[in-house]
Every structure is written in structure tokens, then in C-alpha cells.
Amino acid sequence: MDTMRIGPIENHRAKEEGILVYPVYSRRSQGLSVGINLFPDQKHCSFDCPYCEIFPFKTNTLFTLDRMERELGGVLARAPQARDISFSGSGEPTLSPFFPPALDAAFRLRDEYAPEAEVAAITNGAGLLDNRVFDTLVQQASRPRGLRVWLKVDAGTEGWHRAMSRSAVPYSRLRERIKAFAQQAPFIIQTMLCLIQGAPPPEAERRAWEDLVAELALAALSQGRAPPTVHLYSKARPAPEDPLAQSLPASFLAEQAASLTRSLEKQGISLTVLVFP
Template identity: 30%
Template sequence: MSTILFDQIVFGPIHSRRLGSSLGVNLLPFDGKVCSFDCIYCECGYNEDGRTKTSLPTREDVKAALDHKLHQLREENISIDVITFAGNGEPTLHPHFSGIIDDTIDLRNKLYPEAKISVLTNAMHINKVGIFETLKKVDNNILKLDSAFIETVRLIDQPAAPSYSIERQIELFKKFEGNFILQTMFLKGSHNGKSIDNTSPREIEAWLKIIEITKPKEVMIYTIDRETPEKNLEKVSVEKLREIGTEVQKLGIKVNIAG
């Protein structure tokens, strides 16, 4: 199985299909994966295959690495659109996530005031007050929801917590009062002998209802771009993504499509 792990705290900038020129920040170990989801499409592989005893970078390490990289980019006259927290797993699991975001906001304001700060999160931990309040500070808090049905989410995303529920996620999303971006991975295939297709009429209808209820400022829809740990998956066509995107636009919400 081929996987992609980020071996630095700060990496890039790279071209992001959804965000433009993105400077990545990895708050997880450089040689393994730490996540509260175990998505069957994750480019970092399965959690089991990414186990590591390597420590998380400290808040001071992250600040120093980001400060150094931003100064370097300024000296080289390289522009960036966004500073993105992603990397080898779930960034909000870092125990000093809130402080790191505060440091990042300060550095961004001093060195790249035009750049946005984005966090790609599976949204499992937004029930924690500290995480919720911190995500409200960033420009793009990008929250995952791959289906309106718990059975589909458990098949595709495999959340670690048995208590994870769609109903609770909806209520948590609503607390952002529209100041969040919803991201959804669309795919087809099978896993453990079970068929997967979160583009079916039933799936899309229920998913659109959640969008209508939670009113995100933007919806990002995308499909597989790299090798996945589950081999029985296939991309969704750009045409199908655009069809889904059109339904979102009918709700008066901006759509970002990455095929």
C-alpha cells in the first residue's frame, strides 16, 4: 500500500485543489498517523498501519518552524493563499491546538496578512469548548460530513467513538451560525463486502437537508485524487459533482468543486 506522510511540521507551499497555494502545517508525528477517524480513502493510510511512538511537535516547535518558513517565503517573494492545518491525521487532537492557532494568527498578521488560515478537521471534537472557540477564530474552519446516514459514515469514515452521531453533529454545526465550510468526499465502491455510493438520490436528498438546516457559508465537494488504502473505490465523475453542486447552489450557498 502506498501512503503519503508529511515528514515536516511545515511543508509546501503546494497547490490545493480547493484552497489555492497552501502552506501546510502538520501537528502530528512525521512518521505515522494519529486520527479519530479511519477513513477508507485517506491518503495517509489506515491508522493501524501508521502507528508510531514519535512524539507530537511542541507548540514552540510549531511556532519556530512556521516563523522560519514564512520569513523564508517572504525573502523569496513567494505568495501564499492559505496556511492550512492538515497533515498526518486530525489536527485538533494536538493538546496545544488552541495555542498553536493563536501563534499562527500572530505570525500571519505580521508576515502574510493577506493569507487565510484554514483547518481541515473531521469535526469529531467540536463538542469541546476549546476546540469550538478556536475554530471560530480561523478564516476557514472546514468541517467534514461524508453522509447524512450514520451507517454510511461508519463504513466510509470509521469514527473511533461509538457515540458519534449525525444528529449531534448537526446541532454542533448549527452553533457556528453559518461561519463554517462543510466538506464532503463523494465516492463509490465497496468495503468489507458492503457497497458504497454516497451519491445516490437518497444520500443526496438527506445531505442537502443537513446543508439547508446548518447553513454553511460554503460547501466543498470533492472525490478521490490519490491512492487509497481501500482498493475497491472509484472516483465520482466531475459531471456528477457538478450536478450535486448545482443542487447546493439552489440553496443559495457557494460551492467549491474539486474533481
């Protein structure tokens, strides 16, 4: 039986099993965010981040576009004040074959019921290695009031990338694709800062990450685009692999934001850095 949830749910990670549409209060949106989960059956992701909040689960519920549209329309009709419609859920949304038509449906329903809301996709970026996903994201992000792409850039070095993603995706290739994306479409850099096995990102890693942010900003500027905004955040919820990854204090994030800003200023680059401890 389909279940439509209207009120914000408090711990969506524990409850999005089997659900497709879930309103939550989002600290980064600072308001009601309507999540779209393309994977109600089980987690699907190309990364295996040690801080990932998705606990293992398995259901018989499969995603259908009809059900998503019905539930999203129902939620937005009752919550036209929603700040955003966000593709995140139990994994990497670009892995789903439903991602492109679900995006089109979300924009249509946004325009009909909640015209002020943004449509966002939270992605680990690995999909950029696939030309079809790359093109979909460029196209959707470039349309008027288009997709807000929140792109994970957790590392500057191959070593920290492996520690943070535990994926086989070569970071050198991924970096090149992210850079190409920066030349073609707007996006937000989202970077998780946390302890891994008790250790913070090493100093060399932090400098390499700052260099990568500068590269991405320059790639955008070279095409007449605004440089990406940077979101720094830390672990805020329980994760199945606790205590492998642990949160860092707000002071660490603030110091990293200040260091990045200083480093960019020396290169004549100005961009917005927001901190979400």
C-alpha cells in the same frame, strides 16, 4: 535533527512523517499552502475514513511549539505569497493539546510575514462534541481575519456517515453540534463524494445531505450570518485501503452541485458551491 523544507513538496502524504511544516501546492487554495502537522509521530484521528490518504507510519518525532514556530517563520519569510497556513497533517488537528497555542502562533506569524495568507483548519467536526474545542473554533473563526474552518460534512444519513467515517460518533449528536456551530461562526462545508465498495451515495442519502446543507444554511441565516460555502471534491490520491473507496467523475460532482443549488433555491437559499473533481 530538524529539517526545514522550503520548496513545495509533491506528495506530502508520503513525506510528512516526522515533519511539522510542509509547503504544498493546493488545488483548492490554487496556490502555495503551508501545512502544519500536529502529529509527526503517527496518525491520530477520531475517524477512519475509507478514502483517507494517510499511510500507516511511526516516528520518534514529537510536536513542539518552538520547532513549529521556527519552521513556520522560516517558510513564510521566504514565501510571503503563501495563500494559506493550513492545519491538517496526519490526523484531526483538534485532538492535539497544542492546537490552541499553535493557532495563536500561526496568526502571529501570518501577520508578521504573510499578511495576505489565511489561516485554516481542516477538521472532521467530531471535536465540536467537546465544549472546549467548540469554543476554541468559534472564538478563532470569529476574530477579524480569523480562522477558516473547513468542516467535513460527508453524509446526510447515519448509515452513510458510518460508511464514510467508520467511527462510533453518533451522527445525530454531531449534526446538532454542527448546526449550533453554524449559528455562531462562519465555516466551509467540505463534502467528499466517492464510491464505497463500488457504490455511489444512494439517492436517499444525497437528498438527506441536501436537506442537511439547507438546515445549516438556515441556522447561519437565522443569526444574520452568510450561509456556508460548500466544497465538493472526490478522491484524488492513493489511499492505504484502495480500492475500497474510488473517485467519482467530475460530471457526478457537477450534477450534485446543480441538484443542491436547485433544492436550495426552492427554499429561497443562495450559497456558493465549488467543485474540485
